[in-house]
Amino acid sequence: MAEIQLTAESRTEFGKGAARRIRRADKIPAVLYGHGTDPVHLTLPGHETLLALRQENALLHLALAGGDEHLALPKQVQRDPITNFIEHVDLILVVKGEKVVVEVPLEFLGTPAPETILNEERTHLSIRAEATNIPNRIEVSVEGLVVGDQILASQVVLPEGSELDTDPEQLILSASAPISEEALEAELAENQPEAEVAEDEGEGDAEGEGEGDAEGDAKE
Known part of the structure; x- marks a missing residue:
């Protein structure tokens, strides 16, 4: 996964009033934490951050004034329920070579047997992968599945370097007959x-x- 470059600013103002002023300036308040360090309060560029977070598990390269740089993953994104505008972002600090647990979207490929209905029980799979090598998606073949077939988490072929981080018996997909x-x-x-x-x-x-x-x- 490629790193997404963002220019961040340190901030010293807190509270609802400060957050509103930041958002009026088309920026987003954020906090960066992890690895036992003190939380770092930041301001992120609004439009660029919105585009970056359209990608799940986006790896952000944050460049701060003064030369400080950090790698981070979005931990929690708070959005306005009406406008869907991002109001606040929690970021977790990561380092190259470190493995993190993430939820990666599943993509089902192929065509099942005729008269077979696919029931998607899960749309994401929890895996452990290097922070700098998180897959964008995990492909799952449904080619030729017939009524009664199932795919469990343990049967999903993971990208190289990734490990399953959920119950191996977790049901991912099942095939049934149409009513x-x-x-x-x-x-x-x-x-x-x-x-x-x-x-x-x-x-x-x-x-x-x-x-x-x-x-x-x-x-x-």
């Missing part, structure tokens, strides 16, 4: 009487209430 029209109609028919009974009961309650009110009015 037949007869089975679908039977399921709909089974649920239909319940809906009709519920409607009938509702109508009965309404009629009973109306009659009771009318009788009451007549007595008065």
